[in-house]
Amino acid sequence: xxxxxxxxxxxxxxxxxxxxxxxxxxxxxxxxxGGVGSYSRLLTAGSNYYIRFENSDLLKGEMSSGxxxxxxxxxxxxxxxxxxxxxxxxxxxxxxxxxxxxxVNGVEQTSLAESVAPSQDATTDFxxxxxxxxxxxxxxxxxWYNGYMAQICMVDGTAYAAxxxxxxxxxxxxxxxxxxxxxxxxxxxxxNGYLLTFENASNPGYDYQTSDRSGTTNDxxxxxxxxxSKENPSNVHGxxxxxxxxxxxxxxxxxxxxxxxxxxxxxxxxxxxxxxxGKWYYEAYVRSAANTTEQVIGLACGASYITTKQLGxxxxxxxxxGAGKIYADGSVAVSSLPTYTTGAYIGCAFDLDNNKIYxxxxxxxxNSGDPSAGTGGQTIxxxxxxxxxxxxxxxxxxxxxxxxxxxxxxxxxxxxxxxGTTVLGGTTYSDSDGQGVFxxxxxxxxxxxxxxxxxxxx
Numbered sequence: 001x002x003x004x005x006x007x008x009x010x011x012x013x014x015x016x017x018x019x020x021x022x023x024x025x026x027x028x029x030x031x032x033x034g035g036v037g038s039y040s041r042l043l044t045a046g047s048n049y050y051i052r053f054e055n056s057d058l059l060k061g062e063m064s065s066g067x068x069x070x071x072x073x074x075x076x077x078x079x080x081x082x083x084x085x086x087x088x089x090x091x092x093x094x095x096x097x098x099x100x101x102x103x104v105n106g107v108e109q110t111s112l113a114e115s116v117a118p119s120q121d122a123t124t125d126f127x128x129x130x131x132x133x134x135x136x137x138x139x140x141x142x143x144w145y146n147g148y149m150a151q152i153c154m155v156d157g158t159a160y161a162a163x164x165x166x167x168x169x170x171x172x173x174x175x176x177x178x179x180x181x182x183x184x185x186x187x188x189x190x191x192n193g194y195l196l197t198f199e200n201a202s203n204p205g206y207d208y209q210t211s212d213r214s215g216t217t218n219d220x221x222x223x224x225x226x227x228x229s230k231e232n233p234s235n236v237h238g239x240x241x242x243x244x245x246x247x248x249x250x251x252x253x254x255x256x257x258x259x260x261x262x263x264x265x266x267x268x269x270x271x272x273x274x275x276x277x278g279k280w281y282y283e284a285y286v287r288s289a290a291n292t293t294e295q296v297i298g299l300a301c302g303a304s305y306i307t308t309k310q311l312g313x314x315x316x317x318x319x320x321x322g323a324g325k326i327y328a329d330g331s332v333a334v335s336s337l338p339t340y341t342t343g344a345y346i347g348c349a350f351d352l353d354n355n356k357i358y359x360x361x362x363x364x365x366x367n368s369g370d371p372s373a374g375t376g377g378q379t380i381x382x383x384x385x386x387x388x389x390x391x392x393x394x395x396x397x398x399x400x401x402x403x404x405x406x407x408x409x410x411x412x413x414x415x416x417x418x419x420g421t422t423v424l425g426g427t428t429y430s431d432s433d434g435q436g437v438f439x440x441x442x443x444x445x446x447x448x449x450x451x452x453x454x455x456x457x458x
Contacts, residue, residue: 003144003224003225003226003253004136004137004144004222004223004224004225004226005134005135005136005137005141005144005222005223005224006134006135006136006196006204006205006220006221006222006223006226007132007133007134007135007220007221007223008132008133008194008205008218008219008220008221009130009131009132009133010127010128010129010130010131010133010191010192010218011129011130012129012191012192013129013191014127014128014129014156014157014190014191014192015127015156015157015190015191015192015193016127016156016157016190017123017124017127017128018089018090018091018092018121018122018123018124019089019090019091019092019156019157019158019159020088020089020124020126020127020154020155020156020157020159021086021087021088021089021153021154021155021158021159021160021164021187022043022051022085022086022087022088022126022152022153022154022155023084023085023086023087023151023152023153023155023160023162023164023165023166023183024042024043024084024085024149024150024151024152024153025082025083025084025085025149025150025151025177025232025233026042026082026083026085026147026148026149026150027079027080027081027082027083027147027148027231027233027236027255028040028053028076028078028079028083028146028147029079029146029147029148029239029242029252029255029256030079030146030147030242030252030256031057031076031077031078031079031242031243040052040053040143040144040145040146040147041134041136041137041138041143041144041145042085042135042136042145042149043133043134043135044133044134044137044138044139045124045125045126045127045128045131045132045133045134046125046128046131046132046139048062048125049062049063049124049125049126050062050138051085051087052143053076053145054071056075057075057076057077058071058072058073058074058075058076058113059071059072059074059076059085059102059104060072060114061087061100061102063089063100063118063124063126067116068100068116068117068118068119068122069114069115069116070100070102070112070114070115070116071112071113071114071115072102072104072109072111072112072113073109073111073112073113074104074109074111077243079239079241079242079243079256079272080236080238080241080272080273081236082148082150082232082233082236083104083105084103084104084105084106084162084165084166084175084177084233085102085103085104086102086103086160086161086162086165087100087101087102088100088101088102088103088159088160088161089118089124089126089159090159091118091119091120091121091122091123091124092120092121093120094120096117096120097117099117099118099120100115100117100118101159103161103162105166105175106162106163106166106167106168106175108162127154127156127190127191127192127193129192133220135149135152135220136149136224136226146252146253146255146256147255148229148231148255149198150177150198150232150233151165151177151180151183151195151196151197151198151233152194152195152196153165153183153187153193153194153195153196154189154192154193154194154195155187155188155189155190155193156189156190156191156192156193157188157190157191157193158187158188158190160186160187164178164183164186164187165177165178165183166178176233176234177233177234180195180197180208180211181211183195184209184210184211189209189216191216192218193209193218194207194209194218194220195207195208195209196208196220198228199228200228201227201228201423203219203222204222204226204227204228205219205220205221205222206219206220207219207220225254225421226421227418227421227423228423229255229416229417229418230415230416230417230436230437230450231255231416234452235450235451235452236273236450236451237273237414237415237416237436237448237449237450238271238272238273238274238282238396238397238414238449238450239255239256239257239271239272239412239414239416240252240256240257240258240259240269240270240271240272240412241256241269241270241271241272241303241396242256244269244270244303244304245269246303247265247267247303247304247305247306247307248261248265248267248268248269248304248400249262249264249265249307250262250269253420254411254418254420254421256272257411257412257413257416257418257419257420258287258409258410258411258412258420259399259409259410259412260408260409261400261401261406261407261408261409261410262407263290263291263401263404263405263406263407264404264407265307265308265401265404266307266308266309266310266400266401266402266403266404266406267304267306267307267308267309267310267311267400267401268296268300268304268310268311268317268319268398268399268400269304269398269399269400270300270302270303270396270397270398271396271397271398271412271414271449273396273414273449273450273451273454274392274394274395274396274397274449275352275394275395275449275454275458276352276383276384276393276394276395276458277352277353277383277457277458278352278353278447278454278457278458279349279350279351279352279353279371279443279445279446279447279457280349280350280352280446280447280448280449281347281348281349281350281371281431281436281438281442281443281446281447281448281449282347282348282397282412282413282414282415282449283345283346283347283348283412283413283419283438283439283440284297284345284346284347284348284397284399284410284411284412284413285344285345285346285410285411285412285413285419285420286322286340286341286342286343286344286346286408286409286410287342287408287409287410287411287419287420288342288408288409289322289341289342289406289407289408290405290406290407290408291403291405291406291407292322292341292342293321293322293323293324293339293340293341294322294323294401294402294403294405294406294408295321295322295340295341295399295400295401295402295406295408295410296310296311296312296319296320296321296322296327296399296400296401296402297311297319297320297346297348297359297398297399297410298311298312298317298318298319298320298348298357298359298397298398298399299317299318299319299348299350299357299380299395299396299397299398300316300317300318300395300396300398301316301317301381301383301386301388301390301391301392301393301394301395301396302316302386302388302390302391302392302394302396303390304390304400305389305390308404310327310400310401310402310403311327311398311399311400312326312327312328312329312330313327313330314329314330314388315329315330315381315386315387315388316329316380316381316386316387316388316391316395317329317388317398318357318378318380319398319399320337320340320346320348320359320366321402322339322340322341322344322402323339323402324336324337324338324339325337326359326366326367326378328378328379328380329381333378334367334378337366337367338361338364338366340361342408344361344362345361345362345363345439345440346359346360346361347359347360347363347438347440348397349371349443349446350380350395351371351374351377351446352383352395354374355379355380355381355382356371356374356377356378356379356380357377357378357380358370358371358376358377358378358443360440363440363441371443371444371446372443372444372445380395383395397412397414397449399412413437413438413439414436414448414449414450415435415436415437415438415448415449415450416436416437417436417437417438419439424437424438424439429441429442430442430448431446431447431448431453432444432445432447433447433448433453433456435447435448435450435452435453436448436450
């Protein structure tokens with residue numbers, strides 16, 4: 001979600017105005033306010049009641065009248081992680097401490113920055129007939145949420161624990177989602193409950209309380225450019241890492257798959273996922289450029305430390321420069337290559353087993369490169385021999401500006417199948433395991449950079 005809102009107005013009296021359980025998964029794209037204002041709303045009911053991230057990165061919800069509110073002490077700053085949040089309201093409870101319960105990744109939040117319980121038997125606007133619910137913004141289309149949401153389940157009239165919706169993996173100990181089918185079997189949705197699975201790309205707000213949508217369907221309407229993504233809690237794809245924005249000074253859109261760089265400085269931006277071994281592929285699109293060919297796209301071993309050094313201008317960083325050059329380890333390695341500018345798609349294949357990197361422009365590899373055959377690539381430093389001051393022992397997809405006259409808008413696709421808000425259609429390509437959606441053919445042996453493939457090959 002980014003400048004996207006889902007809305008629905010119940011037309012039926014709630015099963016209970018005093019009890020509900022809300023379960024959802026979310027991945028933030030930006031911590032703090034993310035440039036969208038003081039808060040970022042996950043859910044709003046009417047004009048007064050909400051669940052949102054504060055600009056302090058705490059999670060807060062206001063459920064009913066009388067100033068009742070709950071705010072966590074837990075801080076939500078990891079833009080590479082999915083959070084599972086379960087918010088339970090039951091104002092019929094005699095003990096005030098039992099009326100609101102919040103779980104994050106299966107753990108009840110008992111340390112709270114703010115805890116004002118609703119009065120006993122107080123009613124809430126959540127699920128009330130005639131009161132519109134909004135996901136992704138407030139009722140006035142403000143406080144936009146920039147991030148991803150998945151498997152949103154609202155239960156009207158019954159209080160369920162987090163274990164109804166997720167479980168700890170017996171091997172890894174990681175909290176993981178239960179399937180849509182398991183949830184359907186475990187809950188009674190009530191009159192104004194719903195299960196938003198986002199499985200229908202044309203109608204992402206459809207309610208799937210039943211797998212075939214028979215019976216009650218409390219459908220939400222989407223407004224804005226939000227799209228169905230391959231990103232999900234069980235398989236995370238890389239995006240631009242806004243936590244390392246100190247020297248880039250960029251802004252982000254489309255859940256951090258789009259970056260807008262300034263003209264006043266130049267450096268590079270890395271992604272949230274990287275690797276130390278294996279063969280990997282990604283694509284980038286130059287949507288706009290302030291200066292015709294002053295873009296650099298490639299690979300970095302870590303985040304930038306300065307506002308005046310381009311990608312490829314430091315050790316263990318590598319770039320294909322829009323003016324038709326390859327920069328490697330601080331200097332020009334190859335000249336007289338095809339130039340590129342606004343409208344170009346640049347593919348990057350990097351082989352960390354044989355220490356080579358390859359680029360293509362609009363599907364044609366430069367510098368006589370053939371990543372499938374392993375010929376013609378640019379040599380890179382082995383991941384375990386990096387010397388850059390911010391070296392990590394990993395390599396990350398990276399891009400940015402060549403000089404201070406540059407500045408532009410870039411989209412990155414690490415397998416999500418989207419450039420900006422444009423979902424790839426027609427003929428698309430995946431790696432040999434069926435992972436990722438790309439515009440161009442993935443070279444033989446190269447993989448989509450997501451957590452599933454990193455667990456297998458990285």
